[in-house]
């Protein structure tokens with residue numbers, strides 16, 4: 001099941017004139033959002049035969065196109081249930097203050113059936129219960145990631161930003177990688193091609209001439225190499241060595 005952002009909110013919180021600081025802020029937010037896109041989930045319930053009471057552990061395999069990584073998160077149903085409850089409580093606080101963003105996320109999450117934690121099933125119904133829980137928690141996670149990756153939502157509501165962090169932590173996103181990615185971006189210098197003498201004719205990543213930047217920016221790394229902003233940003237989603245000199249960025 002892949003997530004696609006369905007929401008687009010005008011990003012007017014950081015507007016106005018182009019400055020390098022604004023460009024970096026925008027890009028950092030884009031990294032935090034984009035890492036929640038292009039995910040697919042596949043969940044299986046695994047029976048854990050503990051000495052006391054056997055229980056099911058839900059193993060969620062998360063495949064990320066963004067990081068080009070795949071990892072497995074294992075939680076009990078009650079833990080997913082608690083996360084959902086905590087998020088809904090946090091959203092309600094802001095909904096009382098008429099926050100449209102929290103209201104929308106609350107609606108997106110609650111429109112899916114999430115089986116009650118305390119439902120007691122007969123032994124013969126265990127498989128059915130496990131199937132319901134598996135699809136319930138997957139729908140919840142998909143809806144959550146979809147909204148949290150929408151353009152602009154974290155700019156307008158700090159609560160949503162906190163929930164974004166909480167969700168990534170719970171789903172064990174490669175956060176150390178993301179933090180290094182953000183540090184690497186912050187260490188770039190945005191340059192005006194008219195102000196500098198660029199010693200290479202083209203971007204070493206996409207091999208296109210510097211000629212038309214076409215919405216892209218020219219950036220200079222700490223190790224002294226020029227790249228397109230978009231090209232080096234994509235490079236950092238999987239690795240931090242400079243494509244030219246192998247110096248590690250963002251450490």
Ligand SMILES: [Zn+2]
Nearest residue numbers: 094099102157
């Ligand atoms: Zn809010």
Ligand SMILES: [Zn+2]
Nearest residue numbers: 203206228231
């Ligand atoms: Zn390029």
Ligand SMILES: [Zn+2]
Nearest residue numbers: 223225242245
């Ligand atoms: Zn370099």
